[in-house]
Amino acid sequence: MNWIEAIVLGIFQGVAEFLPISSSGHLALLQRLFGITKGNLFFTEMLHFGTLISIIIVYFKDVKKIILEFLVLMADLIMRRKVDELTDHQKLGLLILSGSVPTAIIGITFEDFFESLYTSLIPIGIAFLFTGFLLWFAEKKGSEHKDIKKMSFLDSLIIGTFQGMAIIPGISRSGSTIVAGLLRGLKKPLTTEYSFLLALPATFGAFLLGIIKVIKGGDGVIVNMPLLVGISLSTIVGVVSIKALIKILNKNKLHYFSYYLWVVGTITIISQLI
Structure with a gap:
């Protein structure tokens, strides 16, 4: 992994992980372009760690409150103290846990199938087109009326299922969860917050499994400056991308990404057919 590859992949990871254009799909395209081999799996997993940060x-404030108030809830239940009503952050914590269940089931059950899709760029191109359609449809049809108090566990299970399907390269994780949230009637601020917070357990779990797979597979685990630069860039660009997506969603411009994905998807498919 040279400096140019580390910089380009770090930037693209930070952008594509949070903007609804699929980081897995774009990384697959870039790895094919650079001729990156299996020996660089460790680098790819560490880029995902950067976006987790x-x-x-x-x-940070919400994550801190969720953890602290969730611990208080667990203590109340253990001590058999009466819980009259959940706080917003306690409920959000429970919704994140419930939403993570279908994601984990789908990821574990269909892991081999999802990995097989990386062998060809045509399925990735088709997935780009499908993601573009989802974004366009959700913004046209979605309605906003649910806050955290009205959000149900069924909502979290449906959004978690969409997140699980986003393991398919070319299907955007942030895009699919935001689409599911909008279609379920969640208000946009809650939709974006829940989408990103729901990514924490899924991304961390995938990161740990990926690192274990790298070590067991005998792939290279090399910590060097290009790696650190790639992680730093994916983190910094990721922060900017999250804030940018929040503004874009609030301005009802989510469908702009549809046009980009339709173009990239079409070019990807055509490039493999000619």
């Missing part, structure tokens, strides 16, 4: 930085 991005979410914690942007939502």
